[in-house]
Amino acid sequence: MFQLSQNSVTVDFRRKKILPVLSKSGSAPKQQSILSNQTSEDSDNDAGQKRFGAVSCNVCGMLYTASNPEDETQHLLFHNQFISAVKYVGWKKERILAEYPDGRIIMVLPEDPKYALKKVDEIREMVDNDLGFQQAPLMCYSRTKTLLFISNDKKVVGCLIAEHIQWGYRVIEEKLPVIRSEEEKVRFERQKAWCCSTLPEPAICGISRIWVFSLMRRQKIASRMIECLRSNFIYGSYLSKEEIAFSDPTPDGKLFATQYCGTGQFLVYNFINGQNAT
Structure with a gap:
């Protein structure tokens, strides 16, 4: 303004x-593709309950609200994009x-x-x-x-x-x-x-x-x-x-x-x- x-x-x-854009195919990435890079904040705790509130992914660094479906979807999108972009083979x-x-x-x-x-x-x-x-x-x-x-x-x-x-x-x-x-x-x-x-x-x-x-x-x-x-x-x-x-x-x-x-x-x-x- x-x-x-x-x-x-x-x-x-x-x-x-703003929310990260979808992949070029127009669909969200499959959740399985990110599981190997899943952070402790994202995973279930010892009691089998998912964390709540604002958490920061220690792989992609994104701050999002756990247990919020929209935030978690956007995290998956950005996380996969981040992993692909920062990888450098030389x-x-x-x-x-x-x-x-x-x-x-x-x-x-x-x-x-x-x-x-x-x-x-x-x-x-x-x-x-x-x-x-x-x-x-x-x-x-x-x-x-x-x-x-x-x-x-x-x-x-x-x-x-x-x-x-x-x-x-x-x-x-x-x-x-x-x-x-x-x-x-x-x-x-x-x-x-x-x-x-x-x-x-x-x-x-x-x-x-x-x-x-x-x-x-x-x-x-x-x-x-x-x-x-x-x-x-x-x-x-x-x-x-x-x-x-x-x-x-x-x-x-x-x-x-x-x-x-x-x-x-x-x-x-x-x-x-x-x-x-x-």
Whole structure:
């Protein structure tokens, strides 16, 4: 929802979690296909009774309500999609940008083999479902760069998709009310709407999507992917933080961008119709 004024645009990002899409066949996956990966939260307890209330799957990380048929169905759908998307068998030719003790970062370009592009499409679809909404389409697919963080156990636990842009818009940072704890601050940031200027500022790189598996967060995976992006987006150049804009960030994405950029007044893009890529 946009509320336009002469100097700023207000974006209400308190999105309701949308339900993951069905498989391409249009039917829900068979329950048996997930049983081998079933979590302790999902299974019956020692008394033969199913758990109730909110539980988190320790395989796909989805938070859902046990004993709620609709929630359990959506968990099955997302769980199967997640298992397929994050599995990484490895490729003979990988464009490795960085290696770490806990994994490596590779880059996939639009001219890469079809099997690599198919994996990126599969991951992007899963990421959109995990984020809870359908992201805006890429402006120019032929100029995108996709970074994947591959863990040592051959799983895709991080994804960053970047594209070339011309302009970004500065987030207008609001003063926080008197807040006693860090937890209250985070809760407030997640619930409030945010404003940004309508005055365009030059930008080079747009981060369309940035995702880290929920059970692998707070391990600097997203930060390391952005650092690699800044070094490899344009050959021979290292992008500054001022040259990067984030596409319509979620509440958690806004908190991350604020922390990474060192300010709540970072650049955003891709929420105003009609903006074109370079």
